[in-house]
Amino acid sequence: MSVPRVHNRAAAPSSGLVTRPDAAGSCDDGERGSSSVEFAILFPIIVALLLAGPQLSMWYFAREAAEAAAQAGARAASLSEATGGAGQQAADTYLARLGTGTITRYSVSEEATATSVSVHIVAEVPNVIPLPGFSPTVDVTVVRGKERFTTPDSP
Template sequence: MEWAVLFPVIVMLLFAGPQLALWYFAREAADAAAHAGARAASTLAATDGVGQRTAEDYLAQLGTGSITSYSVNEARTATSVSVQVTAEVPNVIPLPGFDPSVDVTVERATERFTTADSP
């Protein structure tokens, strides 16, 4: 009887470690891709969409083993640019409704030249 009660708990604990590792790696990869995209999009000569393309290229180089799917969005204002990366993480824990994902947004000021007349 004790084994029947403890077995599901032990199985969940065994799956929790790899699930946490996959989620952490996906979060770090999404964060690094968002930073790379924001850095590329914040330069003075950056064109529209360069941050999105840079982040997508970064994630494509990682492969699809730890991230099943992802989406990248770039938003630009007059003084800043933000890159949002949303990624789905493979599900190791067999629970209905458990769908791990990560969502990272990085905002960075854009480069611009100012003069004494117009700061």
């Protein structure tokens, strides 16, 4: 019959702490405070990633609004009886009606030649991510052929 071994408690001085060197959650003295350093490094990255989604969606909506406004302006300016500035006025009206809240500031310009018209819109998007020097903008240009009536003799 085997007798279990009895440890002599008086042989080793006890510090009162129970340590298990093979435990999964143990950390030696070289890793103390590493989790707070990791948190300090990763927290700004996580916050930037969380804000990147709303910023991207606001930029995308502003780009779509500017594209639609430029299309409306080019359509209005390409008519044969259109006056000068009709495209710019149509794009301004469209953006004033749709782009409030998503577009903070915008500028519309119109250029016309004998055969085509182009409407150029530059718009600023509100900034959600507080990074220095980061100001999202949208730049859209739409070119459309002018409506004109020709005869078989003139192209």
